[in-house]
Amino acid sequence: MIQFQLNGRPVQADVEPDMPLLWVLRDELGHTGTKFGCGVGACGACTVHLQGAAIRSCVIPVVAVAGQSVQTIEAEGDAVLERLQAAWVQHQVPQCGYCQSGMLMAAASLLRQNPHPSDVDIDAAMTNLCRCGTYVRVRAAIHTAAETPAPPKTEIA
């Protein structure tokens, strides 16, 4: 039985220690907001936070997170993530949306380490792949979130 904190709550999973965290989240715990894209850590769709920093959950064996804190896109009450989500809506970033959970988690990790990133910083940190090509808007939304101290008021129809 492997135990860890998921979005602030204790969870446990009776799985093999080498099962990647991604599949524990998706198939065992029903948290499908974290996506499977490649399984080799190349696309970033499975990005979650481990102890506050972005990791690619498809290549992290669940045993490596035992006793630690994991945060996914479903987390509530994270001010940085909420600011980014609001900026994402404001800039109408997602197209198909499949990569966006990973994009948002990577961006949240970036802003925690570097609250006012330049374009160069963003390009270096955001290595997640998007097939729809939302990159222009991802960059703009990160800037908006970084420059905005409080969640901006966005109208969502």
Add this chain to the structure above:
Amino acid sequence: MKPRVDASRRRFLLAGAALGGGLLVGCSAPTPEDRLGSPDVLPVREGHVALNGWVRIATDGTVTVAVPRAEMGQGVFTALPLLLAEELDADWDDVRSEPAPVDRIYANQAMMLNALPFGVEEEGWMVRAGSAALERLGSVLSLQATGGSSSIRDAWGPLRVAGATARAMLVQVAAKRWQVDASTCRTEAGRVIHPDGQRKLGYGELAADAAVLAPPERVRLKDPKQFRLIGRAAPRQDIPAKVNGSAVFGVDVRVPGMVYAALIQAPVFGADVVSFDGSEALKQRGILQVVRIPHAVAVIADNWWRAKQARERVKVQWTATPHDAYTSQDLARAADEALRDGFGMPYVMRGDAEGRIEQARHSGAGRAQDGTPAKGAGPRVLEARYHAPHLAHAALEPINCTARVHEGRVELWVSTQVASLARWRAAQVAGVDTEQVTLHLALVGGGFGRRLEVDMVEQAVQLAMQTQGKPVKMVWTREEDTQHDFYRPAAWADFRAALDEQGRVIAWHNRVAAQPPTNMATVRLLPWASSKLPDKSQIEGAFDVPYAIEHMKVQQLQLESPVPVGFWRSVGHSYNAFFTECFADELAHAEGADPLAWRRARLGSQPRHRAVLDEVARRSGWGTPLPAGRARGIALQGSFGSICAQVVEASLEGGEVRVHRVTCVIDCGVVVHPDTVVAQMQGSVAFALTAASHGEITVAQGRVQQSSFPDQPLLPMARMPRVDVHLMPSAHPPGGVGEPGVPPLAPALANALFALTGERLRSLPLRPQARGDVTAVS
């Protein structure tokens, strides 16, 4: 003046279209009024009344619009309701969307228009007759499909008529209650307003009484000047769920009692299972079954990762195939032979292109060597061969499908672009009536044409027939997604052009060799169909070159290969635009003309093309100085009912192509949802730049060599250029936007690299010889 179709052209194909479409199914297409539909089409909801097959109104005023297309991020769940809400005069805050059920009124008639052998600006009786026949065919086939950049084109009539009809019925009820003439009432933001301007009745208060009225036979649609929603910003309805992880894609579906399947698919195209041994796999934790389906063995487990891991312990013996040693070079050789000796189906025959080319060859300075002969060198011939490779779709959501087969019924959960075909195919595989198949449409994590195929539905149903009624979720690995795709055809084009004594281009002869994607897709569904018919999708973008050239001949050569091909975003335009717009650039240079001026001069009868070209030139600063080491290239392409031009600003840094800025102008007719069009243009640039800079699928030993993103890279954010998008104001009916932004990028980039280095790159992906940083030659 509008270009009219020259009756001497395209006789062959039109005869086919007329016979296939017109004679078989009749020549009049259902009108928007015919497609209004009865309220019974929509599922009953407590507190809601349906006014026709497209809209329900709740007592609290909520307006729910049925959307019969898949949401793939192109915004159909916003733009389609917007059309209805405009004519209904609904309050946009009250408008919701939901997936439509399956019914004939929702058939995508406009998608079939992509099969018409005409350019975007052509008009005339043949265009009208062909359009009507194909729309009729779309209706008869009842294709509830999302593809071919057709959603808005198809919905433009029916959804506005549905909105206007519902509005008229609501007004009638209000007028009766007030005892006033209906024509004196106004509507605004979900309410009918009394002639006194004071009294108001909300749609929610009127809907129940309106539902019992007969819909008016004719309604007047708004003058575009009155539009309040169309053409304005409206936040996309699907976005909030896509930023908090709650959006459910096909791969996210969870059904009680569900098991998971991972496949071992035949590595060689067309191979099948001789035998397999799953006994070692069955000893692993959570493994429930190892079963066989056509061309694959599946491991079924209580967790997908367990199923995937246990695959390594399954031993499979595969059948031999005639193409176990097949390579991409075999197809290249076949293309070379076809281009030298093969029969080319003529799509365009204007004047005497071949005669003029032969004449120029004999009377002039002879065949020009590779490069650009000086202007005014007398009659001469220019020849070039172009090539584009197979490409994978690489949608980020790997192929998957969940199915349950139980007591003669099939239930499907799938992200698909073809709901009606998926149901039909599932029924065929399971041996039940289509009515016994329930389909739950999930959000699509990237389509790009890959999810126009139903292979995943066949596989999931075949699995579910072996799991004793348990639902089974089949998910492919990324490697399988890359290696078992229906690829963009590899294509080759031979060009010959003649220049006259004054050095002006007078003749153009183009032969395009590739597998025909529509024929191949048709044969997959209907094995009795012919794979040899003319296939417009193979040659689109080549036969409809917009430039006025006196003598023109364009021919299609169909190649055969075991590599399966299908529809890849912008289909034939994706390679033909690269071929024709680069060769046009070569001709401009051969004439000693500016590439923009050369194109402009030949667009006299194509005013929309010319306006788009002028706009992109102006906005990109065409002809103005650039920093050292940068150059611009231009390309123009009409496709899917729209016209798009792009100017690419590029450089070479350490031998690597860098794109700094793309200026993109599109005329897509009336713009329904501008921000979506902008997003599609930005996305198309990224999609096309991936293909132009490193997209390539190669085959060896009968199997695909690439597997996952490390060897099939997608454009990363760091390489995303600045994209400036401009939408042309237009009163024309809407064109498509999902695909037209893709074709111009590769030729514009190749033309920029030629301007930069003097090297003409005629093969995709673009691999310049130049190493290190390059300083512009001009």
